[in-house]
Amino acid sequence: MIGPRHTKRNQRSPRILFRHLAPLRFILYPAASMTRGAMTMDGLQTNSTEHGCDIALDGLCFAVDGKAILSDISVNLTASRIGVVGRNGSGKSTLARVIAGLVAPTSGTARMDGLHLSQDRKAALRQVGILFQNPDHQIIFPTVDEEIGFGLRQLGHGKDAVAKMTRDTLTRFGKSHWAGAYINTLSQGQKHLVCLMAVVAMGPKTIILDEPFTGLDIPTKAQLNRYLANYKGGLIHITHDPADLAGYDQVIWLEQGKLAQNGAAADVLPAYIARMTALGGSDDISDLAG
Numbered sequence: 001m002i003g004p005r006h007t008k009r010n011q012r013s014p015r016i017l018f019r020h021l022a023p024l025r026f027i028l029y030p031a032a033s034m035t036r037g038a039m040t041m042d043g044l045q046t047n048s049t050e051h052g053c054d055i056a057l058d059g060l061c062f063a064v065d066g067k068a069i070l071s072d073i074s075v076n077l078t079a080s081r082i083g084v085v086g087r088n089g090s091g092k093s094t095l096a097r098v099i100a101g102l103v104a105p106t107s108g109t110a111r112m113d114g115l116h117l118s119q120d121r122k123a124a125l126r127q128v129g130i131l132f133q134n135p136d137h138q139i140i141f142p143t144v145d146e147e148i149g150f151g152l153r154q155l156g157h158g159k160d161a162v163a164k165m166t167r168d169t170l171t172r173f174g175k176s177h178w179a180g181a182y183i184n185t186l187s188q189g190q191k192h193l194v195c196l197m198a199v200v201a202m203g204p205k206t207i208i209l210d211e212p213f214t215g216l217d218i219p220t221k222a223q224l225n226r227y228l229a230n231y232k233g234g235l236i237h238i239t240h241d242p243a244d245l246a247g248y249d250q251v252i253w254l255e256q257g258k259l260a261q262n263g264a265a266a267d268v269l270p271a272y273i274a275r276m277t278a279l280g281g282s283d284d285i286s287d288l289a290g
């Protein structure tokens, strides 16, 4: 558990919460880049113009208490739209955390733009934002505008600019009326959207999305998809639904912590779907017991 669930108690004491939890937020969202980035076509900032990812994984292994979770993964992630697929427990979220530099490989290396992310947190945090599966692990402020505004303050924007950028973000997502809303009054899907808005508002070079559409209704998902399609930074999108990866360039497929396939989405996704469909006809849920 990285962040707290929201309770009435932390509604009453946001400053105390801030003091204790703000450092964690640096882990969750990209950190302070004091430079202003380019404006996207949506008007939100990103730290770069449209680009591919530059991530090199070399012999990457990750283990916990001797249990191998990721094994000998070597791959270059170079497209601007990268999908990550695999069964439950195949290591997708763990890989996301390693790529973001939140945890160090047990052996091998993970580099983004040539940087060893886990060894250079400041640099890594400028590069990448990560959206976790569970919004309760991410949200630390009581209201929607505070949650979105926090990351923008870390980027060095002044109070008025943060307020305007927060308003603009909410407007672009059609959620202006959420501004002062208490997050613990929102549904799980709505909380997910708040997290996405907070990450996207900061415009990191690459965003890692760990099943970002969980719990979202069809119109909201379509809206997010439209926004993400226009995002100028790189996207690494973990999903169980191949349909989420329509138009993506590169897909990697993990199986039991190993790289099963890497290549063009047009090649990997049909093979993945065929395999999953075949497994769906059996009673094999062994990966869940891992």
Ligand SMILES: Nc1ncnc2c1ncn2[C@@H]1O[C@H](COP(=O)(O)OP(=O)(O)OP(=O)(O)O)[C@@H](O)[C@H]1O
Pocket: 064, 069, 086, 087, 088, 089, 090, 091, 092, 093, 094, 095, 290
């Ligand atoms: N800190 C940890 N300690 C022990 N085991 C862990 C830890 N983190 C992950 N695992 C195990 O590693 C495996 C991969 O987990 P991970 O969450 O990366 O899979 P995933 O592909 O994202 O799964 P899902 O699709 O269900 O979200 C699982 O068997 C999980 O139980």
